[in-house]
Amino acid sequence: xxxxxxxxxxxxxxxxxxxxxxxxxxxxxxxxxxxxxxxxxxxxxxxxxxxxxxxxxxxxxxxxxxxxxxxxxxxxxxxxxxxxxxxxxxxxxxxxxxxxxxxxxxxxxxxxxxxxxxxxxxxxxxxxxxxxx
Numbered sequence: 001x002x003x004x005x006x007x008x009x010x011x012x013x014x015x016x017x018x019x020x021x022x023x024x025x026x027x028x029x030x031x032x033x034x035x036x037x038x039x040x041x042x043x044x045x046x047x048x049x050x051x052x053x054x055x056x057x058x059x060x061x062x063x064x065x066x067x068x069x070x071x072x073x074x075x076x077x078x079x080x081x082x083x084x085x086x087x088x089x090x091x092x093x094x095x096x097x098x099x100x101x102x103x104x105x106x107x108x109x110x111x112x113x114x115x116x117x118x119x120x121x122x123x124x125x126x127x128x129x130x131x132x133x
Contacts, residue, residue, distance in 0.1 A: 018089040020110075027093045028071035028080040031106030042092075042108030043120040047127060049103045057096060057103065060129050064122070083122065092119055 037044040047053070058074050061067060061081055070093065072079040078097040084090065092115065094107040105127075107119035 018084075020091075022070055022082055022091065022093070022110075024071035024080065027082075028078070028095065030078075031095045031097050031104040033104035033106055038120055039108070040114045041112070041119075042106065042115060043123050044107075045105040045123055045127065047103050047105070047130075049098050049101050053130065054096070054098055054103060057126060057130050060126050061094070061096070064126075085118070092122075094119070094123065 031044065033044040033046050035044070036046060054074050054077075058079060062069070064083060066086065067081055067083040070080040070082050078095065080093055080095040083092050083094065085092075090112075091110045092107060093110065094105060097104045105123055107123045109115040109119065
């Protein structure tokens, strides 16, 4: 009986991770990036907002597997994306916002305390493809 209770709790937890709603009011927020930072649960980056950078970055991000737009658009000047891990479906949120001549990126996890560098690797990979560091 105990075994099945544990299995049920694990399955319910995994279902919550995959099916929990993502409220744009919580996640689609100003990144407030004042400097590049590597965090335990994410990363903040600032890059020059040259002509077409935001649109190109948007294409690069949306080409990432298991990534979709939560809210916003390039035309609005702010987009929040959800990227889910392959096996467990953990959601990570990345907000990109144009602030005058700078693009601010804030990528962070939703569940847990550390992303083991996943957001840093993802964002730095996007920026490398954009050829801006």
